[in-house]
Amino acid sequence: MTDKLTIALAQMNQRVGDLPSNAAAMLEMRRRATGADLLMCPELQLTGYPPEDLILKPEFVRRVHECTDELVAATTEPGPAMLIGTVIAEGSAVYNAFILAQGGKVIGRTLKRELPNYGTFDEKRVFTPGPLPEPIDYMGAKLGVPICEDIWQEVVCAHLADAGAEILLVPNGSPYELDKDETRYHLVRSRTIQTGLPIVYLNRVGGQDELVFDGSSFVIHPDGERVVQFCDWNEELIVTDWERTVEGWRCMTRESHIVDTFPEDVYQAMIVGLRDYVGRNGFPGVILGLSGGIDSALSAAIAVDALGPDKVCGVMLPSKYTSEESLADARECARLLGCRHDVVSIAPAVTAVAEMLPEMSALAAENVQARLRMVALMALSNSGGQMLLTTGNKSEMSVGYATLYGDMAGGYSVLKDAYKTTVFALSKWRNHKRPEGALGPDGPVMPERVITKPPSAELRPDQKDEDSLPPYSVLDRVLEGLVDKELSVREVAAATGADVALVADIETKLLRAEYKRRQAPPGVKIGNRNFGRDRRYPISNFFHTGPK
Structure with a gap:
């Protein structure tokens, strides 16, 4: 049983579907992490995230298996063991998975249990939920690997802690949203308090169609101290040193970056x-x-x-x-x-x-x-x-x-x-x-x-936007209520002080414009309800929340 571990954490970009490039990037991170015991990469780093309906294509899954085997074989070369985010197909079931590879062999695996099916996420469409995961024994340390959404629900982390996990390593594909940094921190802190275990929260960076991944990965101790904070937006490899103490495993590395705030x-x-x-x-x-x-x-x-x-x-x-x-x-x-x-x-x-x-x-x-x-x-x-x-x-x-x-x-x-x-x-x-x-x-x-x-x-002559629209300071507050918060006309009027008739008129315009938005180009998601996969309204729709 070891009392020391060196874990290299790779905050990486990706190319969805580009298996050779993603594999090569992970092996390059492994080369740079010489001296570490273990290299960890983000969720589904081999396939890119989100792979969407590529997972429904048997030839894609077959090639993912081939590429995964090649990555596992590459661990016969000197260097750290690898935690690899990949896809595993067994019969008719396809899983969002993480495997631990060392010496050319798979020595542990986790199958994602909690599949997000809200907002931009459609994982229940393409993946099968795995069973409650068990800790992976590596060098005498018991590692829990809850994958992304697994940490947003209490059950997986609680099960891993009860099963003897000593460190929780959480690979993520968590898109940027306004105020998401604080949301993540408070969530992860609640899990450290719940389990009494340190947590590594590893996210990716880069853009994928309408989604942007901001990184902002971190390591947190059970007392809530954020001992390592990655940068946002850029790739970064940080090698962290861990020691077993009387209170359990602790990260000895200290590194801090200030992440961006609005705007x-x-x-x-x-x-x-x-x-x-x-x-x-x-x-x-x-x-x-x-x-x-x-x-x-x-x-x-x-x-x-x-x-x-x-x-x-x-x-x-x-x-x-x-x-x-x-x-x-x-x-x-x-x-x-x-x-x-x-x-x-x-x-x-x-x-x-x-x-x-x-x-x-x-x-x-x-x-x-x-x-x-x-x-x-x-x-x-x-x-x-x-x-x-x-x-x-x-x-x-x-x-x-x-x-x-x-x-x-x-x-x-x-x-x-x-x-x-x-x-x-x-x-x-x-x-x-x-x-x-x-x-x-x-x-x-x-x-x-x-x-x-x-x-x-x-x-037209002397045209101004406010000839047709309320002042943007008013309009935007109303829209935030109707779109982002899904409030009714009366609720928005009460919250903003706007006239009920005005809010009802804006709701009517909002619903009538759905057919236009369906034909709009993609664009960067920054809030919690973008026009796209976050908000899927029928075009022909006769339900209004305004006064009858």
Whole structure:
């Protein structure tokens, strides 16, 4: 029985479905962890997370088994034993699993018992729940390995503690959300108190479609002390030293990083999400409509910070309603960011459509402008290969204040889950601080006037957003109640002080716009209820919570 253990903890990025690259990255971490007894990687690190319906494809599962066998065989080479997150199929059952490999053999395993089936998670769709796991004996230490959701329920950790586990090693695929760091810490602390055991909470980093993983892994002792805190957003390998004391196993390593708080955490999530989405889908860069408004200015800043100014092209597409102020603001945004700035007037195309359809309504005439802008942007995207970045925010998308096949068109949206008030907060913050790792400039990234002027779509004379919508400070509080908290109209009115009739009208707009949102591009999830897999409402829906 040993009284000392050295556990290397690898906070890693991933590529879903890229088994060879993920395996090679784990073996590289093993090489770097020379001298450690054990290397631990995040949940399903071999397959990437979430693998979704790839798990339903027998050929995928077969290749995962082959790659797992190769990783196990690689542990015959000098180096630490490996805790490998993988998939195990037995008969018709497929499990989310962790195996402990040493000397070319599997010497222990855990099958995930608690399968999340809420929000963005669909694990019950593709996996079979495992039995209550037993501790794995390694070098005389009994290691409990509850996998991600296993720690969110009391039963698994309690069972492992009762079965004699001495350390809980928790591999995770936990996506970023606002305030998630504190939620995780309080949850894990409650498990340490419940079990009396130290816990390693190991998470991953990087973007996967709409999800962003922030890392922020940590080690906590039963007294609640967080003795090791990883960085957020970046890959990191920390080798931790453990000793058996009279109180049980304790981590002797001390390391601390300050994790980002609002609004920097949201901004970093957007950078990571866009960077990995563009890179993994093979785009050479992005193109976007740069209107002189705050949404496009912030989207451009995030794109430059994520990809670099040479991979971002902003295009101003003026009509006869575009103000000189907007032309100047768009030009200045591009100058401050150092990115390309083109101007393509849509006026000739607007005239041509008006001649072709002389009896179209005023609303249709407004929407034609938005759609012609997207025709031009998509033509430029096709010509150069850049992905079209959509710039709409969550407030607009909530109430349908967006044009289908117009400003909603594109390949990705960094602002999709950001309410307008969050857009203002992010813009003000970025104008005064350059985030760590950003590829954009120091100093302001947009003129101050872009932040202070009243928002406008500029599709008709003297148009302002508040002609059609309540002030965003009111609208966003109502939407947070209706969308994020799923409150009724009367409950939202009571909580916000807004008029019941106003809240009911906003709810009606919210429900009527569902068909538009189903056709919107993916975008970075930052809250607990994004428009996508978090919130699955029927398009044809006749239930309202407002007054009858």
